[in-house]
Amino acid sequence: MLGMLSDSLALKQRMLADVQLQNTLLDVVDLCIESLQAGGKILIAGNGGSAADAQHIAAELVARFEFDRPGLAAIALTTDTSALTAIGNDYGYERLFSRQVESLGRAGDVFIGLSTSGNSKNVLKAMEMARSKQIHCVAMCGEGGRIHELADHVLASPSSHTPRIQEGHGLIGHILCALIEERLFAAEYRR
Secondary structure (H helix, E strand, O other): OHHHHHHHHHHHHHHHHOHHHHHHHHHHHHHHHHHHHOOOOEEEEOOOHHHHHHHHHHHHHHOOOOOOOOOOOEEEOOOOHHHHHHHHHHHOHHHOOHHHHHHHOOOOOEEEEEEOOOOOHHHHHHHHHHHHOOOEEEEEEOOOOOHHHHOOEEEEOOOOOHHHHHHHHHHHHHHHHHHHHHHHHOOOOOO
């Protein structure tokens, strides 16, 4: 147990020292705010634990994070079981998210694809679709994978171990939500 706690702490210390990750996260916050202010939305997708992370981020934006304020347009592409089963059945699992990006996404939106391996085929196909529609692409991943090549912005949890990558994604997601909320509403709304 102590080894796992130590590994988790070490991950967060690497994140604290990673100026590039911090600057990229600030750029993604700005990008999300610009999209939301222009009437855009944030589309988020991932598989397994990353699906849960996508839903978590979307819920924090739609509902609230630190304080009450108007809801923000965010959609987790992992939640509509009818769409997921229809797309999976008719087009295959690899097109699960790209079909939703095709139908829901508009130029200027933001797509956040989560993949701990960086090689989840359905996330990569969604990113390809997003790029073709001039949707900004953000990867939340680990240290490797093809997703690095497709994304406009990479938020890489500095690890190659899935549990640590996911822990990093949880922290990145919380910081993303907190900064979007704070920058958009802090002047009008109090905690």
